[in-house]
Each structure stands twice: as structure tokens, then as C-alpha cells.
Amino acid sequence: MSSMFGKPRASAERPPQTPLPECNVAILGCRGAGKSALTVKFLTKRFISEYDPNLEDTYTSEELVDQQPVLLKVMDTADQDGPGNCERYLCWASAFLVVYSIEDRRSFEGCQRYLEVLALHARGCQRHCPVLLLGNKLDMDQYREGTTGPCGVKQQAQPTSGGKYPGDGHSLQFAPCPWNTPGQTPPAALCQVSALKCWSTHSWGIPTWRAQWSRCQEQHPASTRGRAWQAQSISSSLL
Ligand SMILES: Nc1nc2c(ncn2[C@@H]2O[C@H](COP(=O)(O)OP(=O)(O)OP(=O)(O)O)[C@@H](O)[C@H]2O)c(=O)[nH]1
Numbered sequence: 001m002s003s004m005f006g007k008p009r010a011s012a013e014r015p016p017q018t019p020l021p022e023c024n025v026a027i028l029g030c031r032g033a034g035k036s037a038l039t040v041k042f043l044t045k046r047f048i049s050e051y052d053p054n055l056e057d058t059y060t061s062e063e064l065v066d067q068q069p070v071l072l073k074v075m076d077t078a079d080q081d082g083p084g085n086c087e088r089y090l091c092w093a094s095a096f097l098v099v100y101s102i103e104d105r106r107s108f109e110g111c112q113r114y115l116e117v118l119a120l121h122a123r124g125c126q127r128h129c130p131v132l133l134l135g136n137k138l139d140m141d142q143y144r145e146g147t148t149g150p151c152g153v154k155q156q157a158q159p160t161s162g163g164k165y166p167g168d169g170h171s172l173q174f175a176p177c178p179w180n181t182p183g184q185t186p187p188a189a190l191c192q193v194s195a196l197k198c199w200s201t202h203s204w205g206i207p208t209w210r211a212q213w214s215r216c217q218e219q220h221p222a223s224t225r226g227r228a229w230q231a232q233s234i235s236s237s238l239l
Contacts (some may be wrong), residue, residue, distance in 0.1 A: 024095070030100065
């Protein structure tokens with residue numbers, strides 16, 4: 001079943017026969033990370049505590065991404081115990097949001113399994129979808145399970161029990177930012193990245209891949225300057 005949230009925007013200016021560019025985003029993560037809450041928060045722009053967290057559903061919302069209307073479809077997944085029966089979202093989604101709770105280290109470590117599944121899938125089908133790793137429940141910062149990293153920033157980037165960092169082995173890919181070029185219609189892939197940008201702007205979670213961001217800045221100093229959003233959202237484009 002598909003549900004429609006939010007008000008359609010800017011459709012009056014669009015010729016009726018022009019279909020909107022579409023972006024399918026799957027929300028992944030361990031139980032209790034806050035996927036459903038984030039989905040509802042994003043689509044309704046407020047926090048709602050009463051919803052059925054076990055329902056796996058797909059929602060559709062027309063959003064403006066870089067002044068362009070985009071049909072954003074969001075699948076709020078409900079895996080019972082880590083990634084399982086993943087084909088349903090791997091085949092459907094063109095972008096992925098992997099969510100953890102900042103006060104639950106296990107949920108952060110659980111992201112590794114999702115990143116691995118996504119990496120495997122990307123390798124298998126030669127399709128590289130944007131992936132955003134997102135830390136949720138920012139209001140629980142005093143209970144954050146993490147260490148203080150460089151610059152005094154508390155971060156989750158700790159080794160998992162296997163001694164690896166989530167995302168290890170996945171190369172970071174830096175997407176330049178041409179979707180802002182005047183007069184250019186963003187191609188589908190960039191539209192999807194932009195939709196994630198749109199997501200990270202609206203939602204109250206933050207992507208927290210700070211360690212990798214610094215590395216990325218070193219490698220791409222000119223192209224990354226002043227692009228704070230990218231700083232946070234490049235996360236792991238999976239190869
Ligand atoms: N304090 C706080 N609680 C939150 C936040 N987001 C979600 N929660 C709570 O965390 C619990 C789990 O949230 P859900 O959205 O059901 O988590 P989920 O990832 O969808 O969990 P499953 O459906 O079991 O996979 C709920 O009690 C939410 O109210 C947040 O930003 N802050």
C-alpha cells in the first residue's frame with residue numbers, strides 16, 4: 001500500500017504531460033534506530049510519537065529539490081534482525097538512508113551489515129546508488145555512545161567488535177555538485193543525491209561521517225570547499 005503525505009508543490013507550473021523525476025529512497029537500519037519516526041518526521045515536518053512502528057510501507061511526497069519538483073518515494077523498512085530478504089528494497093530503491101541511533105552503539109555497528117549488503121549489491125549490478133549514513137535521536141546527545149574525536153567532536157567512528165569501522169573497505173566517492181548549475185536539468189543520479197540532500201536538510205538527524213569527511217577534504221580540497229552539506233552526506237558511496 002502506498003500513502004501520500006504532504007502537499008504537492010509547484011505542480012501548477014508544470015505541463016500536465018511532463019512526468020516528475022522520481023527518487024525511491026529506502027530507509028534501512030536496526031530495530032529502534034528511529035526509521036519510522038524519521039520517515040514520519042520528514043514527511044510531516046514534525047515529530048509524531050504515535051504510529052505503527054512495525055508497518056513496512058512506502059510513502060510518496062512531492063518535494064522541491066534544488067527548485068525542481070521531485071516525486072520522492074520513501075520505503076520505511078522493518079527488518080526483524082538485520083538485513084534479510086533485501087531484494088525488495090535493493091531492486092526498488094535508487095538511494096539509501098542507513099540510520100542508527102546515537103545513543104545505541106549496537107545500532108551503529110548494525111549499519112555495517114547494511115553497508116556491506118549495499119556494497120555487494122552495487123558490485124553485482126554495477127549500479128552505484130547514493131547512500132547516506134544518518135545519526136538519529138540527537139536530542140539524546142547526553143547518552144551518546146561514542147568517543148571524543150579530533151576537534152573535540154563526539155563521534156561514533158569507533159571500531160566495531162570485529163575491530164573494523166563501519167564503512168571500512170568501502171571507498172568514498174565524492175560527487176561534485178553540478179545540480180546547481182543554472183539551466184541544467186539534473187540527471188537522474190544527481191537528482192537522487194539531491195533528494196538525499198533534501199532529506200538531510202529536513203530531518204533532524206545528522207549524518208555523522210566526520211572522520212571520512214576530513215579525509216575527503218584532504219583529497220578534494222577545492223571541490224569540497226564551502227559545501228557543508230556534502231561534507232556530511234557523502235557518507236559511503238559504495239563501490
Ligand atoms: N528521543 C527520541 N526518540 C526517538 C527519536 N526518533 C525515534 N524515537 C523513538 O525511538 C523508538 C523507536 O523508533 P522507531 O521509529 O519505531 O524505530 P524503527 O527504526 O522504525 O524501529 P523498527 O520499526 O522496530 O525497525 C520510538 O519509541 C520512537 O518514539 C528521536 O529523534 N528522539
